[in-house]
Each structure stands twice: as C-alpha cells, then as structure tokens.
Amino acid sequence: xxxxxxxxxxxxxxxxxxxxxxxxxxxxxxxxxxxxxxxxxxxxxxxxxxxxxxxxxxxxxxxxxxxxxxxxxxxxxxxxxxxxxxxxxxxxxxxxxxxxxxxxxxxxxxxxxxxxxxxxxxxxxxxxxxxxxxxxxxxxxxxxxxxxxxxxxxxxxxxxxxxxxxxxxxxxxxxxxxxxxxxxxxxxxxxxxxxxxxxxxxxxxxxxxxxxxxxxxxxxxxxxxxxxxxxxxxxxxxxxxxxxxxxxxxxxxxxxxxxxxxxxxxxxxxxxxxxxxxxxxxxxxxxxxx
Amino acid sequence: xxxxxxxxxxxxxxxxxxxxxxxxxxxxxxxxxxxxxxxxxxxxxxxxxxxxxxxxxxxxxxxxxxxxxxxxxxxxxxxxxxxxxxxxxxxxxxxxxxxxxxxxxxxxxxxxxxxxxxxxxxxxxxxxxxxxxxxxxxxxxxxxxxxxxxxxxxxxxxxxxxxxxxxxxxxxxxxxxxxxxxxxxxxxxxxxxxxxxxxxxxxxxxxxxxxxxxxxxxxxxxxxxxxxxxxxxxxxxxxxxxxxxxxxxxxxxxxxxxxxxxxxxxxxxxxxxxxxxxxxxxxxxxxxxxxxxxx
Numbered sequence: 001x002x003x004x005x006x007x008x009x010x011x012x013x014x015x016x017x018x019x020x021x022x023x024x025x026x027x028x029x030x031x032x033x034x035x036x037x038x039x040x041x042x043x044x045x046x047x048x049x050x051x052x053x054x055x056x057x058x059x060x061x062x063x064x065x066x067x068x069x070x071x072x073x074x075x076x077x078x079x080x081x082x083x084x085x086x087x088x089x090x091x092x093x094x095x096x097x098x099x100x101x102x103x104x105x106x107x108x109x110x111x112x113x114x115x116x117x118x119x120x121x122x123x124x125x126x127x128x129x130x131x132x133x134x135x136x137x138x139x140x141x142x143x144x145x146x147x148x149x150x151x152x153x154x155x156x157x158x159x160x161x162x163x164x165x166x167x168x169x170x171x172x173x174x175x176x177x178x179x180x181x182x183x184x185x186x187x188x189x190x191x192x193x194x195x196x197x198x199x200x201x202x203x204x205x206x207x208x209x210x211x212x213x214x215x216x217x218x219x220x221x222x223x224x225x226x227x228x229x230x231x232x233x234x235x236x237x238x239x240x241x242x243x244x245x246x247x248x249x250x251x252x253x254x255x256x257x258x259x260x261x262x263x264x265x266x267x268x269x270x271x272x273x274x275x276x277x278x279x280x281x282x283x284x285x286x287x288x289x290x
Numbered sequence: 291x292x293x294x295x296x297x298x299x300x301x302x303x304x305x306x307x308x309x310x311x312x313x314x315x316x317x318x319x320x321x322x323x324x325x326x327x328x329x330x331x332x333x334x335x336x337x338x339x340x341x342x343x344x345x346x347x348x349x350x351x352x353x354x355x356x357x358x359x360x361x362x363x364x365x366x367x368x369x370x371x372x373x374x375x376x377x378x379x380x381x382x383x384x385x386x387x388x389x390x391x392x393x394x395x396x397x398x399x400x401x402x403x404x405x406x407x408x409x410x411x412x413x414x415x416x417x418x419x420x421x422x423x424x425x426x427x428x429x430x431x432x433x434x435x436x437x438x439x440x441x442x443x444x445x446x447x448x449x450x451x452x453x454x455x456x457x458x459x460x461x462x463x464x465x466x467x468x469x470x471x472x473x474x475x476x477x478x479x480x481x482x483x484x485x486x487x488x489x490x491x492x493x494x495x496x497x498x499x500x501x502x503x504x505x506x507x508x509x510x511x512x513x514x515x516x517x518x519x520x521x522x523x524x525x526x527x528x529x530x531x532x533x534x535x536x537x538x539x540x541x542x543x544x545x546x547x548x549x550x551x552x553x554x555x556x557x558x559x560x561x562x563x564x565x566x567x568x569x570x571x572x573x574x575x576x577x578x579x580x581x582x583x584x585x
C-alpha cells in the first residue's frame with residue numbers, strides 16, 4: 001500500500017510540474033528547460049526554512065513561491081528577448097548555473113543535499129503519514145490543473161495561443177508580447193516552486209540530482225509525449241511514464257541496468273514523439289511543434 | 291608570472307579540447323542548422339569503440355583510432371538519415387530536431403552504460419606520457435598533440451569552408467537549403483558529407499582526449515557537448531573557424547579564472563558568458579557582423 005501511495009505522490013508531483021511547463025511550451029511556444037532549476041529553488045527554500053526557521057506548510061508555500069518568482073524574473077528577463085533555439089539555450093544556461101549553485105554553495109549541502117527535514121505542520125496539525133502527504137500533492141496538482149484550465153478559458157488564454165501562432169500579429173494589436181510571455185513564465189514558476197515544497201516534505205530530504213538538466217529534459221519529454229497544449233495529455237503522460245518503468249520490477253530486469261533502461265525508454269519516447277507524433281498522445285494542436 | 295603562464299598553457303589545452311568538439315559540431319550546424327546535441331553521444335560511443343579495439347582486443351593504437359572514427363562517422367550519418375532528414379523533409383523546424391537530438395543523446399549515453407558498464411574504464415595506462423618542461427611551465431606530449439590537432443583542423447576546415455567549392459557549397463546550403471537545391475546542389479548528399487566528416491572529427495577528438503585524461507565513462511559526452519555549444523555560440527554561429535576560436539577563448543577564460551574563482555564554478559561561469567554573449571553580441575566574438583541566424 002505504501003508503495004502505491006508513493007507512486008501516486010510522484011504522479012501528482014510531476015503532473016503539477018508538467019502542466020505548469022505545458023503552459024509555456026504548449027500554449028505560448030516557449031520551450032524552457034529551466035523548469036527543474038526553478039522546482040529546485042522551491043525545494044531548497046522549503047528545506048532550509050524547515051531546517052532552520054519554520055516548517056509551517058503555508059509559510060513554506062508562500063516563501064518558496066516568492067523565491068520561484070524571484071528566480072523566474074532572473075531567468076525570464078534576459079531569456080525572453082531571444083527566440084526559438086536561442087531561448088531554449090539561454091534557459092539551459094540558467095538551468096546549469098542554478099544547478100551549479102545547488103551543488104557548490106555551502107548552505108545547500110553540496111552533492112549530498114539536505115536531509116532530516118521535519119514534517120510540515122498545517123494549522124497546528126503535523127502532517128506525518130504518507131497518505132496525508134499524497135493528498136497534499138494531489139491537492140496541489142488539482143489546483144494547478146483547475147487554475148490552468150481557468151486561465152486558458154479566459155481571454156488571457158487566447159492571448160497565449162495568439163502569441164504562439166503569430167507574435168507580430170499580437171504586437172500589431174497593441175499587446176505587449178513580452179508582458180504576456182513574462183506573466184505566464186512567472187505563473188509557471190510559482191507552481192514549479194510549490195512542487196518543490198511538496199517534494200521536500202514528501203521525502204523529508206532533498207537530493208540535488210532531482211533538479212539537474214536531465215530532469216528538465218524529462219519534463220519536456222512529459223509535455224511532448226502527453227501533447228503540447230493538452231492538460232489531460234500531460235496528466236496521462238505523467239501517469240504512463242512513471243508507471244511504465246515500475247513494471248521493470250515485475251519483469252525481473254536486473255537492478256543494475258533498470259535505471260539505465262528507464263532513461264533509454266524516455267529517450268526513445270522523446271525521439272519517437274518528436275519524429276512521428278508531434279501532437280503527443282492526445283494533443284489537439286498539431287502545429288505547436290513545427 | 292610563471293603561475294599565469296601555467297594557467298595559460300592549461301587554458302590552451304582545455305581550449306583545444308573544446309575547439310576539437312566544437313569544430314565538428316559547428317560543421318554539422320553550418321550544414322543542417324540543427325543543434326546536434328547527440329554529437330556528445332557520438333563522442334562517448336567513439337571513445338568506447340576505440341577502447342574496445344585498443345584495450346579489449348589489443349589491436350594497437352591505429353586500430354583504436356580507426357574504430358573510433360568509423361563508429362562515429364557511421365552513427366553520425368545514421369542519425370542524420372534516420373532522424374533529421376525525414377524531419378526536414380516533413381517541414382519540421384530545426385528547433386524540434388534539436389529537442390529530438392536530446393533524446394538521441396540520452397539513448398546513446400545510457401546504452402553505452404548498459405553495454406560497457408557505468409563505471410569509468412581505463413583507456414591508457416599511466417606513465418606513458420612524456421612531460422616537457424619549458425622554463426617553469428609543464429606540458430605533456432598528449433597535450434601537445436591535442437593542441438596541434440586542434441590548430442591544424444581549425445585552419446584546414448576554415449580553408450575548406452572559405453576556399454574550396456565543396457565547403458562553400460555546404461555553407462550556401464546551410465544558409466538556404468531550398469535555394470541551394472534550386473540551383474542544382476545535391477543538398478542531402480552535402481549534409482550527409484558534413485555529418486560524416488563532423489562525426490569523424492569527434493571520433494578523433496574522443497580518442498585524443500581519452501588518451502590525455504586516461505579514463506573514459508558513459509557520461510563524458512554530456513558536459514563536453516554543453517561546452518561545445520557555449521564555444522560555438524560565443525565564437526560565432528555558422529562559422530567553423532569562429533567556433534574553434536570560441537573554444538580557445540572559453541578554455542582560456544576558464545583556466546585563467548581559476549586564479550580568482552574556484553574551479554567548481556567553471557560550468558556556471560561558462561554559461562554566464564554564454565548568456566551575456568547571446569544578449570549583447572549574438573553574432574559572437576569572431577562571427578560576421580550580421581549573425582548567420584536571426585535570433
């Protein structure tokens with residue numbers, strides 16, 4: 001049972017990350033690979049707060065989100081001036097810099113990360129069991145899903161799609177393309193950072209590897225496999241890509257090669273979907289990746 | 291002063307390493323406009339092919355280099371034929387090909403780990419290199435070979451792209467593939483040639499660098515392809531000589547920075563330079579004033 005709760009928490013966590021990234025990639029056409037870095041900033045802020053100051057859940061969420069916004073400002077302000085490949089490379093640069101800070105600063109605990117994080121408290125109640133933590137992760141994922149749905153149905157959602165299809169046209173109607181892109185980038189960062197809070201409290205520890213460049217590419221894989229511009233697709237892709245490698249445990253694949261095999265599988269899916277099925281599993285917009 | 295000289299020599303060695311990788315990477319970019327990140331995977335695989343010939347089967351150094359070159363060229367051109375060409379034919383942008391390339395890099399890296407194991411292996415035994423001393427500066431024959439190769443290849447490729455018909459044709463095709471085909475250039479074949487030559491170069495580089503460092507592992511291509519990307523962009527896109535120059539500059543900056551900044555910050559420093567160049571001088575340090583690719 002504990003195992004299923006763990007998998008469920010993982011799925012909820014990645015659903016939050018993937019939906020928030022899909023808002024950038026699928027709706028606005030911004031392929032960012034700094035998402036794992038921003039997720040990590042949320043996680044480190046939460047862990048350091050919990051270790052040294054407070055493990056109140058709400059305060060953690062608020063401060064992690066503020067940190068996420070702050071970092072997303074630093075990433076977005078320069079990167080958003082660039083387009084296509086160059087935007088991707090700039091965000092990759094920030095991802096590498098953020099990860100290097102995680103690995104090399106004194107306060108972040110270097111390569112061994114941080115551990116012994118206390119359980120969070122919510123209105124005086126200590127959230128101790130994994131079941132409660134799963135509910136927490138699921139609640140964040142649901143909030144992210146519903147807010148994303150709300151935004152996409154609103155006029156602002158149409159603006160995002162318009163930016164994706166034709167920036168010049170949007171600009172010619174007197175809208176600031178930069179401001180639109182910037183707003184969605186910050187929104188996405190808030191949820192990525194909040195997911196970081198959930199990560200830390202679920203594990204009561206933190207491993208910097210979870211915030212490396214590979215993770216950012218994995219999140220892009222999730223978005224593409226699910227379908228750029230599809231919220232349900234993102235959730236489905238997360239479920240499939242997290243459950244699939246778990247079957248290795250039942251297929252008697254040696255422990256030593258199972259993690260490698262999982263990466264090969266993810267790589268193959270990324271190549272397959274970018275090559276043969278760019279709309280993803282259930283994406284509606286065929287032309288997002290063109 | 292002697293410390294500075296040693297840092298400068300180290301910088302030239304590191305710079306030559308980046309230049310070697312950036313050369314093939316830039317050649318492929320010039321021809322196809324794809325950021326071919328899988329190049330890092332080709333590099334790793336070539337090193338292990340060389341290792342298999344040299345250490346496992348003890349076929350000698352020439353066979354080691356040959357194995358690395360052949361495997362690299364074959365994998366490189368296969369990636370183009372099976373992946374990039376059909377995507378290009380389907381009207382898919384180089385941006386998507388670039389994302390796909392990440393997937394190929396992941397596949398090659400982890401297949402290598404499955405076949406050869408995830409622990410580093412020894413490519414060359416220690417004690418074989420000769421150390422030279424010039425005043426207070428030390429260098430080895432392996433390092434001098436790398437510097438020599440990088441300089442010779444940079445000059446040769448620069449001349450190739452400037453003065454030879456084939457090189458000029460490849461550049462023209464990189465600029466406008468359709469136009470090149472309209473005037474009768476065999477665009478596909480030119481791209482394939484670029485992938486073969488660019489990948490063969492990374493095969494040589496993999497062996498040179500592997501022999502210099504002594505050990506190789508499945509992850510070796512990941513960091514170096516990032517550095518090659520930085521080198522190519524700070525040097526100037528769409529120009530092979532500029533990419534090599536970018537590699538030299540990057541290596542020099544990293545090593546001279548050790549004076550003031552701990553070496554663990556090299557990666558972050560390199561990417562900070564990349565972002566600054568992208569924002570303020572997108573044509574690169576040595577590129578033509580008008581960038582080859584509009585940002």
